[in-house]
Amino acid sequence: MSALTTQTHPPLGGPKADRPRAHGEEKPHTPLRPMWFCRADGQQWPCPEARLRLRREFEDNIPGLTIYLAGLYYEATRDLYRLNPYDGPGPSELFVRFVSWGPFRKDAAERPNGASRA
Template sequence: MSLSSQAIPPLTGPRPNRPRPHGEQKPHTPLRPMWFCRADGQPWPCPEARLRLRHEFEENMPGLSIYLTGMFYEATKDLYHLNPHDGPTPRELYERFVAWGPSRKPAVEPSEVAGRA
């Protein structure tokens, strides 16, 4: 029995159908469960996907925040399932999926907050 047949498939989550492709280009959507861009192989959301998402959600910034948070949740499940011991940290995933979105600030380490008090 092969290793791939033993792996538990990830649960179905929100469909990452954004950003939608323009013309004949490959879409800049995530390839799950590794969360790389289908078009350029960079970690998703790649710079092109971020530009397209901002453009698509231009009139609905709360919708972009909700969408990115859903993708953050799904990526966290998938990536920790694939590599539970040395996968990306929660902060790295937050920065990658949510922090670049509308009205977001970078995550702050607890020691940085304690030092200000």
């Protein structure tokens, strides 16, 4: 007759994950709202790494990136104004931070071929 034992076997490893998990990886470069700082590095969002990742994600959809950035600009303006309506960043500062860095912006001095300055 065998004796009952209270020892259990260690659990098996189980199946492999079908998608990456947050633990063990770096924190994502996403905004911590309503302050709009990067969760990973604490810089103002979008931080340089977030900008690179957004450009890579939207490289085939420049109009989509434009619309996305304009929406974020609107939401950040609303959130930051609610947090501090007197000393918060102004609209032009937020425009530079959220929209003007996009790849679709051109310098005002650039002219199409054949166009002359008047």
